[in-house]
Amino acid sequence: MGILQKLVLASGSPRRIELLQQAGIEPDRVLPADVDETPLRAEHPRSLAKRLSKDKAEKALASLKSEEDYAPAFILAADTVVAVGRRILPKAETIDDAVNCLGLLSGRSHRVYSGICLITPGGKLRQRLVETRVRFKRLPREEIDAYVASGEWRGKAGGYAVQGLAGSFVVKLVGSYSNVVGLPLYESVALLSGEGFKPHKNWHVARP
Numbered sequence: 001m002g003i004l005q006k007l008v009l010a011s012g013s014p015r016r017i018e019l020l021q022q023a024g025i026e027p028d029r030v031l032p033a034d035v036d037e038t039p040l041r042a043e044h045p046r047s048l049a050k051r052l053s054k055d056k057a058e059k060a061l062a063s064l065k066s067e068e069d070y071a072p073a074f075i076l077a078a079d080t081v082v083a084v085g086r087r088i089l090p091k092a093e094t095i096d097d098a099v100n101c102l103g104l105l106s107g108r109s110h111r112v113y114s115g116i117c118l119i120t121p122g123g124k125l126r127q128r129l130v131e132t133r134v135r136f137k138r139l140p141r142e143e144i145d146a147y148v149a150s151g152e153w154r155g156k157a158g159g160y161a162v163q164g165l166a167g168s169f170v171v172k173l174v175g176s177y178s179n180v181v182g183l184p185l186y187e188s189v190a191l192l193s194g195e196g197f198k199p200h201k202n203w204h205v206a207r208p
């Protein structure tokens, strides 16, 4: 196999593409998979992240299979969920969503869960769930308003993006940082290598 192995990233998130690239992996194709992200009743945040990453990978596989020139490939998908205790925070779409999320996160710890799902060219399905604990400083209303005005929260789980302005809200982070941004790199690369994908084929020698 070796160099013929193709990798499809089942995601429309620019962050996930960038994170993979940061790890030296260039997906051969990016195929966003739209799935219903509504939590089930009383669903635990970790179960939701795992279930949705699987749904995304399977949806991408189905759409690949419907193509005339279908060829088996590695398919990688992820889903990131922010939760305070068992309470799942929404992917903020409105200013109200963002204000409510940030109010809940202010001055306390929350958890970020990413489910990752890999389907191999041979059809095996592998999953991981990665958890990061994040503690935010207390956010006075003026600071929440200023952050909301930046728009950085739009489309982000929990109404913030740690890779931007909200990085300065973090008092403590325990676990994987890339997991919070949307794709835990250590675990994703380990999963891929464990299934025989050679992640290092595109590495270049740095020029001074």
Ligand SMILES: Cc1cn([C@H]2C[C@H](O)[C@@H](COP(=O)(O)OP(=O)(O)OP(=O)(O)O)O2)c(=O)[nH]c1=O
Residues within 6 Å of the ligand: 010, 011, 012, 013, 015, 016, 032, 033, 037, 056, 078, 079, 080, 081, 082, 091, 112, 155, 156, 157, 158, 160, 161, 162, 163, 180, 181, 182
């Ligand atoms: C907490 C947090 C989330 N996010 C983003 C990552 C994800 O894009 C998004 C969570 O939504 P997801 O549903 O995990 O992903 P998505 O819909 O953006 O992309 P796709 O399903 O096509 O892969 O929140 C950040 O960028 N920074 C953060 O600090």
